[in-house]
Amino acid sequence: MPAELTPQSLADLSRIIEMAWEDRTCFEAIELQFGLNESAVIALMRRQLKPTSFRMWRKRMAGRRTKHAALQGSTLMRHRATHSRP
Structure with a gap:
């Protein structure tokens, strides 16, 4: 494991990828929580995923x-993982 990747940053990386895969989590929520805009999330996903997985994700997100958030209307900009309690 490279020195710059701490357990905390690995957890953040995993969380960002999870949020990006989640259909109902908008890019603005990721930016609010982690400071990564849509293009930065796309670049991160390109680096971290296998090429076929990245293409599949981009096809789903297009x-x-x-x-x-602007297209969602009045829904909240909050991510709730499927494994968390309401």
């Missing part, structure tokens, strides 16, 4: 209304 034009998806729930990934952009």
